[in-house]
Amino acid sequence: MSQGRSTIETDVLVVGFGAAGACAAIEASDEGSEVLIIDRFGGGGATALSGGVVYAGGGTRQQEQAGVEDTHEAMYKYLRRETDNVISADTLGEFCRESPRMLEWLEEQGVPFDSSLCPYKTSYPNNDYYLYYSGSEQAFTEVATPAPRGHRTYGKGTSGRLFFDKLAESVQRRGIEVLTQTTAQQLVTDETGRVVGVKCRALRRGRVHRVLNRWSAKPFLYVPKVGRMMHKVVEWLEHRRSAKTITIMARKGVILAAGGFVNNRHMMRQHAPRHRGGLPLGTPGDNGSGINMGAAVGGATAHMDRISVWRFLTPPSAMLDGLLVDRNGQRICDETRYGAAIGDAIIRNGGKAWLVIDDVLIEEAKEQLKEQTLWFQKLQVWYLLLTRKRGTPGIDAQALEATMKELDDVKPLYPPYSLIDMSIRPTIGFPAPMLTLGGLVVDEKTGGVKRANGSVIPGLYAAGRNAVGICSNSYVSGLSLADCVFSGRRAGRNASAQL
Known part of the structure; x- marks a missing residue:
């Protein structure tokens, strides 16, 4: 050795x-x-x-098999807006042009992908679907024609x-x-x-060292304090x-x-x-x-x-018809944005946010739980539904009414309302992952x-x-x-x- x-x-x-x-x-x-x-x-x-998801587009084999039309120009225009010039136009252009070939290269290494297209907006598809809208493409239609570019590795669970x-x-x-x-x-x-x-x-x-590190990996991810305590032994061994x-x-x-x-x-x-x-x-x-x-x-x-920092409203997709607001009853951001964009907006708002929904959306969400979620998503949604508060306590009622009236054409909500706490806070029931x-x-x-x-x-x-x-x-x-x-x-x- x-x-x-x-x-x-x-x-x-x-x-x-x-x-x-x-x-x-x-x-x-x-x-x-x-x-x-x-x-x-x-x-x-x-x-x-x-989750084993690779962002790729511009006409991948999986997109073509799913009947999705996409170009590297459309992918470039969207990512230019999304990434906000973090890299040069030339480098981003190369990334988009080479995207289909990148996915082929991964397949050559043995990584499997699939063309089953998810028909609804989600943070992560269930085991029936492996191609989906994984970003904020549908919120930027004025920039470029949206296309699903999330290519999930073909395997059950988080892959x-x-x-x-x-x-x-x-x-x-x-x-x-x-x-x-x-x-x-x-x-x-x-x-x-x-x-x-x-x-x-x-x-x-x-x-x-190898065994203890493996045992501490999951607690380190889900219950960091417990994971850190277990990992102290790993560090001592090193x-x-x-x-x-x-x-x-x-x-x-x-x-x-x-x-x-x-x-x-x-x-x-x-x-x-x-x-x-x-x-x-x-x-x-x-x-x-x-x-x-x-x-x-x-x-x-x-x-x-x-x-x-990720704060996902979906699945279930019915949640997208809710209204994300702050204490002052003001809308925080477009609810169709990707969870990281929503998380950023909540952080800028002091880490606090609430989703206003009505009884119709609650029933739709319960029905969609059967088809749209993996086990861990199901647990989180039930946690949110069980901890919701009836009415809109703590929210400026007059300002909220004005916000809802302004958005009535696109987000009709009917009393009685409920509030779901979407704030960024340490909780096992509804964690906000960050990297x-x-x-x-x-x-x-x-x-x-x-x-x-x-x-x-x-x-x-x-x-x-x-x-x-x-x-x-x-x-x-x-x-x-x-x-x-x-x-x-x-x-x-x-x-x-x-x-």
Whole structure:
């Protein structure tokens, strides 16, 4: 085993084994480089916890089979509005033009997709549907003709684990070595400032570490306090004397793909103090280590305050006919927007919001529960319906009446009314998942990490949520995984090209 040596050499070293790291490694290997991947745990990261949705369009095979007409121009116009110039027009245009081919590439790696089109608006489709409107396309019809672009990996339940497993199998088929339970601690640079390797800590006997980390993963996601307590033992094991320090030298380049920082409480307080009450969507590995290592050698960061907090009104789709208001009875935002946009609007409103519905919508929602929800969605909807309040207590009645009258043509609601609390607050019954979007600034042609003066740090690349990318300003479902594939392949291809 490579862990038996104190120094290891390879062409390209990938730090982090999620979607971005796997795609980077595959691409670098296919370009002829020797590749080594390291991961603090067993691989998968936040990718394996995700819904396995890839945002793709412009005429994918699945869209065509479903009878959906889409063009890369329409996809570009929508994303230009949605992402608000976070990347250059050229890069976004390339992403949209190459989108159908990106999905084909994923299929070549073994990731399955399907063309069954969801007939209603939802945050995540049930097991009957795998193509759906995963963003705010229907709210921006004046910008571009909307099209469903959420391509969910074809598998039951939340299919992120299947998405990652197929990429991991592709990595294995290429003979790429993966060192698990190996924590990157510091980048190694030469006298010119070029990044030439990484210092790591590797566990010699990691069975207990592996088991405890697996046991703490779900509590860490759903009940963070319990997960953090369980994970303290995992961290203790990582610092025992049995852990060995190794240095991995990379002849061509190091690619940072170690995830975001949603589970670094200090960084969250520093960069995003308003985002309290959300549920961190990630693993203990989403602690900002990759971003911090890059910054330590001069890498610039951006959009570190951009946190995507999700507050979904659907499923069931009947909820979209409700009215989302603040204490003053004012409408907060278009209810058809994606859950991240709704979450942003609620955060800007101090984290408070209520959905006004009537008895007709309540009955429709109950009927739709049977067909439109997976088990965890069903539990959340029942929680909301059971905790709703009759009437509109605490809301400015006169202002609410004026708001409802103004929207009567598009949102007719009839008394008696009920209020559902949609505020961002810590609750098991109705959590608000959140993830970080900012990271290291990269050259959009190569994925090379840039300094504050715009120059590129030789030998260092970043991808996925370690880097500023397509979704770093505004997130819609599937855009982060799509960006992981896009940026990971870019970094792998260009790192491999170095002499």
